[in-house]
Amino acid sequence: MKIVEYDPSRRGELADLLARVWGGQPDPETLTWFYERSPVGPASVMLAEEDGIVVGTVGFVFAVAELAGREQEIAFAVNLATDPAYERRGIFRALQAANEERVAALGIEMIFTVPTAASTPVLVDVLGWQRLAPLRVWARPGALRRSSRAVVARFGERPDRQLQGRDRLMRDDAWLNWRFADGPRHYTLVEGDGGYGVAGSRGAMGFIAAAESSALRDTIRASSGRVLAAAPPAWERRSYAAAGFVPTTRRFTVLGKSISGSTLVAPHFDLGDLDFL
Incomplete structure (x- = not known):
């Protein structure tokens, strides 16, 4: 097995792998958006090759968070995939370890993921990830959708990120627009009273993807x-x-790991931070 770094020339091979694993061919433009266009920086993606074929991948995408009173970049582990024909050969474990080493060299201190049932034992028992407080879902009856002057096509320029003394993601207008306006899924964007909000839906269920209380x-x-x-x-x-x-x-399992030796601190995640993992 050979482990290599992803670059845009491998986009088609990566799409073929994900199609074999998930049963549907991802749009190459979606991979370009997700891996290459984030305003925080391109994703760190590793590929495993066997006999010249891409048989596994692990990615990290980056975000900015306030943790313990300090602004820092963090990483989400995403698109953890191994070709079914090559499972039980240690490919996922090797890929994950290699990518953790790579993002640590980039200065990342904390990494997080919402795991699958299959990936949890390897992450926790082999690679030393920790179970964090689960993310609890709240719900209410849906509202009658109304037109609103607060709905916008894109977010306007927002003030520079400010520390608030809360462990949270720090979302500026560039990140919000990349994540919710430019991606393949449709979201309704709301802006007003100095705050922002994002609403999404999956089938008959709507959800608040992210919102500040002033725009709730x-x-x-x-x-x-x-x-x-x-x-x-x-x-x-x-x-x-x-x-x-x-x-x-309803709760979502969240895992985290400090790869810097410092104490693990987790930000709050909203549902919009999870639905692309």
Whole structure:
């Protein structure tokens, strides 16, 4: 087995691998957007080759977070895939270890993922990832969708990122537009009263992908779906409760790892941070 770094010339081979693993051919333009156009920087993607064929991949995409009062880049492990014909050969373990070493060399200190049932044992038991507090889903009945002047096609320029003393993702306008306006999935963007909101839907369920409390009600009005889900941070749960959300029993497993030797600190994740993992 040979492990190599991904570059755009391998896009077609990567798409073929993902089609064999997931049963559907990803759009090459989607891979370009996801791996190559983030304003934080291109993704770190490793490929495993056997006999000249790409048989496995592990990617990390980057975001900016405030952790323990400090702004820093973090990484999400995404698109963890091994060709079914090459499973149980240690390919995933080798790829993941190689990519962790690579992003550590780039200065990344903390890495996170929402794992599958298959990847969890390797990540936790072999590679030393830790189980974090699960992300609890809240829900309320869906709102009647209304037109709103707050709905925008793209987010306008936002103030520079400011530390707030909260462990959270720091989303500027460039990142918000890359993630929610430029990607392949449709989202409704809301901007007003100094805040932003993003609403998405999957089938009959709508969800708050990301929102600041000042824009929460406009985001609810702009949402669709019979049920509306969200994952509010601790410091905004009172606002969500006042808007009709209640906690449910649904939780997402979240794993994290410090690759710098420092204490692991996790930011709050919203549902929009998870639905592309």
